[in-house]
Amino acid sequence: MGDWPMARLGDLATYINGRPFKPSDWGTTGRPIIRIQNLTDPSAPFNFYTGSVDERNLIRAGDLLVSWSASLDAFIWHRGEAILNQHIFKVVEKTSSVDRQYLYYALREVMGEIRKQTHGATMKHINKPEFEAFEIPLPPLPQQQRIAQALKTRLAVVERGRQVSAERLQAASALTAAYLREVFETEEADEWQEFSLGDLALIVQNGLYKKAEFYGSGEPLIRMYNVDNGTWRLNHKELASVILADDEKEKFRLQARDLLVSRVNSYEQVGKSGIVSDAESSYFFENMLIRLRFVPEVDPLFMVQQLATRRVREALRGVAKRAIGQVSINSSDLRNLKVRLPDINRQKQISLLLDARIDSAASLRKLVSEEVLGFADIPSVLLRQAFSGAL
Numbered sequence: 135m136g137d138w139p140m141a142r143l144g145d146l147a148t149y150i151n152g153r154p155f156k157p158s159d160w161g162t163t164g165r166p167i168i169r170i171q172n173l174t175d176p177s178a179p180f181n182f183y184t185g186s187v188d189e190r191n192l193i194r195a196g197d198l199l200v201s202w203s204a205s206l207d208a209f210i211w212h213r214g215e216a217i218l219n220q221h222i223f224k225v226v227e228k229t230s231s232v233d234r235q236y237l238y239y240a241l242r243e244v245m246g247e248i249r250k251q252t253h254g255a256t257m258k259h260i261n262k263p264e265f266e267a268f269e270i271p272l273p274p275l276p277q278q279q280r281i282a283q284a285l286k287t288r289l290a291v292v293e294r295g296r297q298v299s300a301e302r303l304q305a306a307s308a309l310t311a312a313y314l315r316e317v318f319e320t321e322e323a324d325e326w327q328e329f330s331l332g333d334l335a336l337i338v339q340n341g342l343y344k345k346a347e348f349y350g351s352g353e354p355l356i357r358m359y360n361v362d363n364g365t366w367r368l369n370h371k372e373l374a375s376v377i378l379a380d381d382e383k384e385k386f387r388l389q390a391r392d393l394l395v396s397r398v399n400s401y402e403q404v405g406k407s408g409i410v411s412d413a414e415s416s417y418f419f420e421n422m423l424i425r426l427r428f429v430p431e432v433d434p435l436f437m438v439q440q441l442a443t444r445r446v447r448e449a450l451r452g453v454a455k456r457a458i459g460q461v462s463i464n465s466s467d468l469r470n471l472k473v474r475l476p477d478i479n480r481q482k483q484i485s486l487l488l489d490a491r492i493d494s495a496a497s498l499r500k501l502v503s504e505e506v507l508g509f510a511d512i513p514s515v516l517l518r519q520a521f522s523g524a525l
Contacts, residue, residue, distance in 0.1 A: 138273045143244070144266025146237065147227040149200065151262075152218035153191045159183055166216045168193060170201050173209045173222070183217055191218045198225040198238050203259035206249050208241035221259075233275055235282035240270040243517040271521050281520050288516055296509035303502045309495035310365075311444065317488055318443045318474075326476045332469030334437075337427040340397070340465065341419040342386045344376050352377035354414075356388070358396050358422040361408040365496050366438040368394070368408045378418065390415040391434040393426040395441065398462045405450035405463060407441040409434055424465060433481035439488055440473055 143149075155167060164184035171178040193199070193216045199209045203221040218224055227237050248260055248268075273281070317323065332338065342355075355374040362369050378386070388394075392410040396403060399422075410417070419425060428434055440446060449471060454461040475481060 138271040140269040141231070141272040142266060143241075143268050143270065145228075146232045146270075146272070147225050149223040149225055149262060149266065150190050150218075152220045152222045152224070153188070154220040155181075155183065159185070166213075167219050168199070168211070168216045168222065169219045170203070170205050170221060173199065173201055173207070174205050180216075187217050190224070192216075193218050193224060196234075198227070198234055198241075199223065200225055200241055200245065200265075202262075202265060206245045206258055206260065208238055208245055210238055231275075232272065233278040233282055235286065236278035237270075239282060239285050239517060240521065243514075243521055244268050244270065246514055246517070285516060285520050289513055292509060292512045292516070296506065299502060299506045299509060303499065303506050306495065306499040306502050309498070310442075310492050313488060313491050313495065314439065314443050317484055318440060318445070322476075323474060326474035328472055328474050330469065331426075331471040331473050334428050334432050334473070334475075335426055335469070336429060337392075337425060338465045338469055339425045341421040341423045341425065342376075342378075342382060343421040344378075348377045349374060351375055353383065354417045356394060356410075356414065356417050356419045356423065358399060358420070361394055361396055361406050361423070365492065366408050366435075366442060368410065368414055374420075376418070383418070386418045388414060388417050388419060388425070389427070391427075393428075393434055393438050393441070394419055395424045395426060395463075395468060396422065397424045397464065398422045398460055400459075401451060401454070401456075401461050404454050404461050405441070405447050407438050409438045424463075424468060426468070431478050432475065433478060433485050435489060436475075436481040436485040437473070439485055439492075446471065446473070 152168070160167070160181035161184055162182055164182040165187065166172070166180035167183055169178075169181070172180060193211050195212050195214055197211045199211055199218070200223040201207050201209070201221065202223060208225075225237065225241070227234050248265075249258070272278075352375050355376045356368060357374055359372065360368050360370065388410045390410055390412045394408050394410065396406045398404070399406070426437075428437060450463055450467065451461070453467045453470075454463050476484070
């Protein structure tokens with residue numbers, strides 16, 4: 135930071151809180167109202183207001199804003215004239231002391247520090263006196279402008295890199311569905327014999343329900359959270375343990391190559407499926423899942439791949455029952471589900487090839503996801519460097 139003096143935020147600008155609107159004030163015409171979601175998500179819809187507005191609450195392109203509740207951050211507004219909602223400050227800087235772009239980056243750094251301090255808090259906000267008491271380094275105006283320009287240039291490079299990585303991630307995430315289409319939406323697949331899944335299953339069984347007092351020790355339990363949507367491998371994240379009686383162990387013990395289907399979930403996730411590996415063959419499964427075990431003429435790996443296809447997932451969503459915040463399917467829905475099968479040798483040939491391709495896609499998706507996450511930390515590093523005099 136060198137010899138730069140420190141200055142209170144309250145001495146560098148005036149911070150004007152937005153107008154409190156009631157839902158009854160909202161309309162579909164007039165000026166857009168800037169709420170926090172309109173700052174954090176450019177696709178979020180606006181509410182509008184047709185009444186008169188104090189000039190202090192009017193926002194124009196280029197204005198500097200600070201969200202001081204929930205999402206703690208600073209923003210430059212670029213979307214035309216609008217009205218500021220409460221919980222957001224309009225920042226009117228003292229131009230003789232501070233450059234707006236420099237103050238914007240300084241506020242981003244300050245709000246980042248506040249986010250760290252409130253990490254884990256139920257309500258994240260800061261009151262105005264506390265906010266105005268924060269200090270930032272204040273070099274001379276020409277130096278502020280140089281720092282701001284350097285940050286703008288470097289952050290733009292970072293953002294371009296992040297966008298490229300995000301596009302790569304989107305492409306990698308689409309590979310699994312593409313590979314499934316190449317197998318299950320073909321002329322060959324149209325010729326396969328159709329069955330009701332219930333005619334192929336030896337077991338269609340709901341999982342185990344236990345009261346909370348039995349959890350925390352005992353036997354490993356697979357829950358709905360352990361069935362991944364992007365792959366049919368079961369994950370062991372936050373694997374539960376539960377105390378079971380001997381008859382429960384006998385009834386709900388998993389075997390390798392059993393399938394588990396999510397019967398209660400969100401609309402998007404209901405019906406997602408996983409296959410039990412050898413390592414999980416002594417585990418048990420909860421009542422949010424349905425176990426499937428098939429006759430020898432069915433390759434379970436081929437079946438779990440088919441259950442992940444668009445046709446099957448849409449069929450299950452079509453019969454799902456809706457409740458508040460979730461949907462569900464039942465054993466009868468699965469028994470009645472139509473699936474298509476070639477002979478067992480062809481099933482195994484297809485499933486092994488498809489499994490290898492989708493494993494590769496999952497590895498690529500993981501690699502690119504880590505790349506995207508890596509970009510998230512770079513802006514804060516650059517900001518810290520800038521305000522320590524190291525940029």
